[in-house]
Amino acid sequence: MNGGNGIAIDVKGLSKSFGGREVVHDLSMQVRRGSIYGFLGPNGSGKTTTIRILCGLLTPDSGEGTCLGYDIRRDAEKIKRQVGYMTQRFSLYQDLSVRENLEFVARLYGLADARGAARDMVKRLGLSGREGQLAGELSGGWKQRLALGACTLPNPQLLLLDEPTAGVDPKARRDFWNEIHALAAEGLTVLVSTHYMDEAERCHEIAYIAYGHLLARGTVDEVIAKSALTTYTVTGELGGLAAELDGKPGVDMVAPFGTSLHVSGRDVAALEASIAPWRETSGLHWQKSHPSLEDVFIELMNRSRDNFQ
Amino acid sequence: MSTIQATGPEREIRDRFGFWRRTYAMMAKEFIQLRRDRVSFAMIVAIPVMQLLLFGYAINTTPHHLPSAVLIQEESDLARSVLKALENTAYFRFVYEVHDVDDFDNLLKSGKVLFGVEIPRGFERAVRRGDKPALLVAADATDPVAASSALGSLGMLVQTALQHDLYIGDAPALPFEIRAHARYNPAAESRLNIVPGLVGTILTMTMLIFTALSVTREIERGTMESLLSMPIKPVEVMLGKIIPYILVGFIQAFLIVNIGVFLFGVPVLGNLLLLATLSTLFIAANLAIGYTFSTIAQNQLQAIQMSFMFFLPSILLSGFMFPFAGMPAWAQYVGECLPLTHYLRIVRAIMLKGATMQNVRFDTLALAALMLLAMTIAVTRFRRTLD
Numbered sequence: 209m210n211g212g213n214g215i216a217i218d219v220k221g222l223s224k225s226f227g228g229r230e231v232v233h234d235l236s237m238q239v240r241r242g243s244i245y246g247f248l249g250p251n252g253s254g255k256t257t258t259i260r261i262l263c264g265l266l267t268p269d270s271g272e273g274t275c276l277g278y279d280i281r282r283d284a285e286k287i288k289r290q291v292g293y294m295t296q297r298f299s300l301y302q303d304l305s306v307r308e309n310l311e312f313v314a315r316l317y318g319l320a321d322a323r324g325a326a327r328d329m330v331k332r333l334g335l336s337g338r339e340g341q342l343a344g345e346l347s348g349g350w351k352q353r354l355a356l357g358a359c360t361l362p363n364p365q366l367l368l369l370d371e372p373t374a375g376v377d378p379k380a381r382r383d384f385w386n387e388i389h390a391l392a393a394e395g396l397t398v399l400v401s402t403h404y405m406d407e408a409e410r411c412h413e414i415a416y417i418a419y420g421h422l423l424a425r426g427t428v429d430e431v432i433a434k435s436a437l438t439t440y441t442v443t444g445e446l447g448g449l450a451a452e453l454d455g456k457p458g459v460d461m462v463a464p465f466g467t468s469l470h471v472s473g474r475d476v477a478a479l480e481a482s483i484a485p486w487r488e489t490s491g492l493h494w495q496k497s498h499p500s501l502e503d504v505f506i507e508l509m510n511r512s513r514d515n516f517q
Numbered sequence: 518m519s520t521i522q523a524t525g526p527e528r529e530i531r532d533r534f535g536f537w538r539r540t541y542a543m544m545a546k547e548f549i550q551l552r553r554d555r556v557s558f559a560m561i562v563a564i565p566v567m568q569l570l571l572f573g574y575a576i577n578t579t580p581h582h583l584p585s586a587v588l589i590q591e592e593s594d595l596a597r598s599v600l601k602a603l604e605n606t607a608y609f610r611f612v613y614e615v616h617d618v619d620d621f622d623n624l625l626k627s628g629k630v631l632f633g634v635e636i637p638r639g640f641e642r643a644v645r646r647g648d649k650p651a652l653l654v655a656a657d658a659t660d661p662v663a664a665s666s667a668l669g670s671l672g673m674l675v676q677t678a679l680q681h682d683l684y685i686g687d688a689p690a691l692p693f694e695i696r697a698h699a700r701y702n703p704a705a706e707s708r709l710n711i712v713p714g715l716v717g718t719i720l721t722m723t724m725l726i727f728t729a730l731s732v733t734r735e736i737e738r739g740t741m742e743s744l745l746s747m748p749i750k751p752v753e754v755m756l757g758k759i760i761p762y763i764l765v766g767f768i769q770a771f772l773i774v775n776i777g778v779f780l781f782g783v784p785v786l787g788n789l790l791l792l793a794t795l796s797t798l799f800i801a802a803n804l805a806i807g808y809t810f811s812t813i814a815q816n817q818l819q820a821i822q823m824s825f826m827f828f829l830p831s832i833l834l835s836g837f838m839f840p841f842a843g844m845p846a847w848a849q850y851v852g853e854c855l856p857l858t859h860y861l862r863i864v865r866a867i868m869l870k871g872a873t874m875q876n877v878r879f880d881t882l883a884l885a886a887l888m889l890l891a892m893t894i895a896v897t898r899f900r901r902t903l904d
Contacts, residue, residue, distance in 0.1 A: 263746050265903050284902075288748045299743035316747045358743075 216241045216366050216397035217262060219273025224257055231257045233420040239399055244392050246411030247401035250509055254420040255401040256296060259368045263293045276365055292359030296370040298351050300358055302344025306335055309343050310358060317362035325361060333357045349380030369400040385410055405502045416505055418512045432504055438479055439472040439499040445491040456482040461507050472503050556819040571833045579666045580843020585632035586613035588621040593641035606674040608667035627876035628862045631657045631842055644692045651696040658699035659869045660710050663840035668697045701869045712777040713864040714837045717857050719773055721803050721831050724766050728807035729820040731758045737816060751899035759804045766800035786871030795881060799860040802888035809891045812898040831857040859883045
């Protein structure tokens with residue numbers, strides 16, 4: 209069942225407009241079963257809209273596809289049974305306790321032993337002893353864990369997580385990702401949107417979306433390789449170097465990274481010609497390096513802004 | 518950074534008017550928000566217009582042309598003349614003519630008529646003999662306002678109307694006696710009318726608000742998004758949100774009826790179980806309507822405003838504050854669409870008149886129909902997606 213071809217999500221040409229503004233444009237993607245698929249892109253790029261289309265909360269204006277083998281247009285109700293969707297904003301009941309929230313979800317999905325399932329999840333989440341606490345009183349990190357627990361409670365085959373770690377501290381973020389990897393190891397497919405590059409690097413595959421267009425996809429290495437970006441890392445007395453380099457021919461992007469500066473361009477020859485005057489400056493140390501994922505994305509975003517806006 | 522420094526000194530000078538500038542900023546913001554909130558804007562106009570129109574045109578505290586029945590036990594010219602004279606007083610409008618006492622009683626009991634005139638057997642002969650027979654005018658006095666003005670001026674008006682009649686002529690006094698009988702509330706105590714009415718009014722107010730917020734609250738708190746992503750159907754959401762409040766409403770109704778009985782001495786002549794059952798139906802109908810509002814409203818404030826816009830005509834046009842039969846036809850049609858109108862008839866009939874299911878079946882059907890209509894709208898209106 210569910211299209212045993214090992215593909216959990218297979219959609220083609222999805223488009224969606226709100227009030228005349230196209231939020232998602234001709235988006236196609238495939239997600240392998242059991243993989244963690246990272247969905248990246250700036251705010252307002254259409255990540256949330258795409259996720260909502262996938263779980264049947266929005267109907268696409270055009271395009272088609274399947275989610276777990278079910279048609280996203282016709283079988284929204286069947287998809288809902290198999291998908292756990294974690295919204296960007298905490299959407300459990302703040303005035304219900306941890307246990308009551310979990311029992312509510314368990315009952316909606318018709319789990320045989322709702323109480324038992326909730327109790328087990330409380331244990332798994334490490335919330336034993338706090339199951340009576342109101343969900344609204346939990347800290348940000350615990351809220352996210354609880355929300356994830358509620359999503360996974362009905363044993364879904366696919367998790368759609370919309371910026372699950374926004375506003376969560378690094379320790380909680382790491383725990384959260386460990387949990388996601390553990391779930392994927394159990395065979396769950398996870399589609400997760402995020403802004404964090406370190407999180408993107410923990411995904412098996414990523415897709416970068418900006419202004420409704422899917423701009424790049426593949427493994428992290430593939431995306432970096434495909435960008436054909438050359439990056440120089442400069443350290444030392446940077447002073448006003450960034451401003452001076454910006455806009456020079458061949459310099460597509462100048463971005464400070466801590467105490468260093470990343471200078472990137474797609475045209476290696478033009479880039480090297482432009483930076484040549486500063487290469488010999490004393491106090492500056494130049495090194496040719498690989499672009500980071502962030503370099504690639506910011507460059508993609510700059511380029512797409514020119515194209516689509 | 519430099520921009521912050523540049524405006525520094527200017528700010529300090531301007532701050533002398535800080536109080537007014539901040540107040541102005543707040544005012545400007547409020548106006549912008551008010552302008553964008555269409556329902557609030559509509560209310561600013563709709564409430565006064567609605568109030569004025571309803572009070573000005575719909576409400577009549579000395580109602581005329583009240584629905585009446587006549588129990589004819591004798592067909593005679595005199596009887597016809599008397600009925601005609603009664604109609605000419607402009608207080609009565611005969612809509613039923615019956616020959617059986619039980620039918621006559623049931624019409625009054627079910628509230629279909631407010632008055633019943635009984636022409637006894639041998640009436641004409643008794644008049645001719647100068648026996649001064651009694652003409653019985655029974656009034657449904659559960660609403661003392663509706664009944665009193667008609668009853669009060671009865672004798673004089675009938676005499677005037679009959680002045681040129683063949684049989685009566687210019688006699689100094691009526692050759693028969695009009696015996697008015699204020700049924701169900703002989704002392705014309707308004708609390709007997711108001712307390713059962715309050716059961717309905719209070720329930721309308723509280724039940725509407727309970728469910729009017731239910732869906733909008735989920736949307737505003739963001740819980741709707743995850744609810745929609747889970748396998749639950751609109752009907753299930755609706756019933757799950759309505760049923761708990763039926764119990765709440767039931768407790769409330771129980772409380773009001775008890776206070777009415779023990780504190781105000783209002784009787785419950787009819788069957789308590791029937792009263793409880795039909796009250797539950799009424800509670801459910803109001804909850805369904807409130808729920809419907811919550812599927813239409815954009816936010817909780819709008820939901821409250823809609824409830825208020827529904828509550829206002831409910832109070833004015835249902836027969837709670839003013840006699841229903843006294844309103845013009847259009848207002849009566851509007852009134853028939855309000856659950857409170859039907860429940861008021863039911864609750865007054867059961868408590869004060871000892872009515873049975875048979876007497877109130879039409880109003881019961883109307884309540885059920887209104888409830889189902891509201892539920893249907895709610896389920897269709899309930900958005901299963903975020904489109």
